[in-house]
Amino acid sequence: MNKEILEKLTADYGDAFYVLDTEQFRKNFSELKAEFSKIYSNFNIAYSYKTNYTPKLCRTVNEMGGYAEVVSDMEMEIALRVGVKPEKIIWNGPYKNYKKVEELLIIGGTVNLDSVYEIQKIRNIAERYPRHTLNIGIRVNFDIGDGVTSRFGFDIESEDFENVLRLINETGNLNLIGIQCHFATRRLDTWKPRAEKMLALLDRLNLKPPHIDLGGGLFGKMDESLKVQFDSAIPDYKEYAEAVAPVFAEYYKDCKDKPLLLIEPGSALVGDCMKFASKVVNIKEVRGKAIATLLGSIYNINPTLNKKNPPIKVYNTGVEQKHYSDLDFGGFTCIESDYLYRNYSGKLAQGDTVVFGNVGSYSVVLKPPFILPNFPVIEISDKGCELIKRAEVFEDLFHTFSF
Numbered sequence: 001m002n003k004e005i006l007e008k009l010t011a012d013y014g015d016a017f018y019v020l021d022t023e024q025f026r027k028n029f030s031e032l033k034a035e036f037s038k039i040y041s042n043f044n045i046a047y048s049y050k051t052n053y054t055p056k057l058c059r060t061v062n063e064m065g066g067y068a069e070v071v072s073d074m075e076m077e078i079a080l081r082v083g084v085k086p087e088k089i090i091w092n093g094p095y096k097n098y099k100k101v102e103e104l105l106i107i108g109g110t111v112n113l114d115s116v117y118e119i120q121k122i123r124n125i126a127e128r129y130p131r132h133t134l135n136i137g138i139r140v141n142f143d144i145g146d147g148v149t150s151r152f153g154f155d156i157e158s159e160d161f162e163n164v165l166r167l168i169n170e171t172g173n174l175n176l177i178g179i180q181c182h183f184a185t186r187r188l189d190t191w192k193p194r195a196e197k198m199l200a201l202l203d204r205l206n207l208k209p210p211h212i213d214l215g216g217g218l219f220g221k222m223d224e225s226l227k228v229q230f231d232s233a234i235p236d237y238k239e240y241a242e243a244v245a246p247v248f249a250e251y252y253k254d255c256k257d258k259p260l261l262l263i264e265p266g267s268a269l270v271g272d273c274m275k276f277a278s279k280v281v282n283i284k285e286v287r288g289k290a291i292a293t294l295l296g297s298i299y300n301i302n303p304t305l306n307k308k309n310p311p312i313k314v315y316n317t318g319v320e321q322k323h324y325s326d327l328d329f330g331g332f333t334c335i336e337s338d339y340l341y342r343n344y345s346g347k348l349a350q351g352d353t354v355v356f357g358n359v360g361s362y363s364v365v366l367k368p369p370f371i372l373p374n375f376p377v378i379e380i381s382d383k384g385c386e387l388i389k390r391a392e393v394f395e396d397l398f399h400t401f402s403f
């Protein structure tokens with residue numbers, strides 16, 4: 001990224017756009033996979049589509065041999081369209097469209113149950129397709145000492161959990177393919193308990209399912225300026241692998257057909273693979289406070305509103321710069337709290353381009369159609385520019401309304 005490239009992109013695509021880096025995504029995928037596989041060889045990654053379902057990224061995961069972790073029929077459709085084989089699709093989530101679930105099950109995909117109400121629906125499908133073996137997983141829920149009572153999955157001490165296991169066992173054509181858990185806390189110290197508690201559960205049940213899935217919830221790579229804003233250390237891929245994989249390697253050391261260990265990272269793979277560039281529309285001062293308005297919004301880069309300042313770089317594509325202290329970058333919306341970055345100190349001018357890093361996860365997929373449609377996504381490589389997603393226009397947002 002440099003001033004000349006930015007000016008060229010602005011001329012071609014407008015004053016605000018995302019820049020995708022699929023090469024970095026590939027690198028992250030292979031590094032993360034290698035760290036776990038070194039210690040426990042039967043390992044794979046199921047990419048969490050919801051985090052950033054840009055089809056090029058989903059296709060890349062498939063080309064690299066990974067699985068697709070989907071939570072809606074929309075995401076299942078993406079997986080099938082980019083060529084993922086059904087046996088590599090895992091459907092999680094508290095709500096599922098059972099028409100689509102049926103389609104996935106009969107072509108060989110996996111559906112993880114989240115609550116007891118789903119079992120009857122699954123049994124109905126099983127009855128209607130007696131010649132098909134349906135792959136079912138169970139999402140489990142236990143305490144990993146992170147202070148959160150997760151609302152997802154089956155409490156492993158509950159009667160519901162016993163019932164769901166019994167009902168799967170009693171239904172001849174249901175295959176319990178996996179046990180899965182997911183906890184959102186990314187802290188390293190929560191990872192060993194996931195592994196140990198999962199194996200303790202399987203031990204108690206005397207079960208060796210083909211898949212054991214520990215979900216997502218890993219930090220990804222980030223600049224030092226972002227790391228210091230978290231109240232826990234930011235582990236690297238190796239540290240996560242070393243917390244988890246040895247527990248599996250030891251437990252299954254004498255086992256010939258070791259279960260496949262899966263994780264479902266989203267942010268850890270894609271966070272650092274997107275940047276967002278936006279032009280400074282104006283700079284003003286209000287009661288001594290310097291504020292720049294951008295053609296961009298917090299909803300473009302961080303719709304989860306986590307209040308962190310992303311890595312930032314300013315390019316002088318505008319008029320002559322001045323030095324500012326404690327300047328805040330505000331967004332184009334009319335929401336008072338719409339700030340992309342607080343307390344910038346440095347040079348800036350109207351017309352400059354501000355580039356925010358680490359905007360790959362929960363950004364394009366969460367941007368609301370509020371005030372402005374979303375900006376294009378571009379990829380730059382040796383071969384030139386590739387338009388990954390064109391800019392949204394009025395029609396994209398309004399053709400579902402009746403005028």
Ligand SMILES: Cc1ncc(COP(=O)(O)O)c(C=O)c1O
Nearest residue numbers: 048182216217218264265266267
């Ligand atoms: C079931 C499941 N798996 C994976 C993920 C991805 O999480 P992360 O982006 O933290 O890795 C999520 C996120 O909510 C999830 O719900």
